[in-house]
Amino acid sequence: MKRSDLILAGAVLAVAAVILAYQFFRQDSGEHLVEISVDGEHFGTYDLTDEQTIEIDDTNRVVIEDGAARMEWADCPDQICVNHRAVSKNGESIICLPNQVVITIVSPEESGLDAVAQ
Template sequence: MKKNDWILILFVAAVAGIFLVALLLRPEQAVRRVEISVDGELYGRYDLKEDQEISINETNKVEISGGTVRMTWAKCPDQICVHHKEISRDGESIICLPNKIVVSIIVGDAKTEDESPDAVSN
């Protein structure tokens, strides 16, 4: 390789490193919540920062702890949802098919859902 090739590689690596550091050090503006649905209906929304245990219709238990969510107990034969890894990022879900329960992480702005308008009208 020529000298200019090495300069180009170092330049691209430096720019990528700068973007990576900026991304990792960026303060988190969005509010992360846990959304639980049972049979397609919203069961509840919970703050991911508040440690708590939620019982869902005496069939499942969900634990929010340290910014992560996991299913700790389920009244179903396969226990796939209990063995699922903890979730903490936007779009991740834990699903219990026999009990029709979906636990998802959602990210929104600092305003609560109640403060934002439902529709735009003229």
């Protein structure tokens, strides 16, 4: 490789590192909602700041507390969703495949543009 190739590769890596650091450290608006769907159907939308327990069709129990949502109980055999950590950031999710329950954190001001388009 020539010296100019190394400089170009270093510049590309530096720009990529800056973009990743910005995405990782940027401040959230703090306002998030919990969207729950069952079998692909919308079950409900809940405010992440309201502490509550949500029963889902006698198969799952979701708890919202301390600004995070977690699956407290599920009747599925593997319990992966129950052992998953609580979610609180935009885009994070917990999925219970046997019961087809999806918990997703969303921001109320989502624009429909993905990170690349923004």
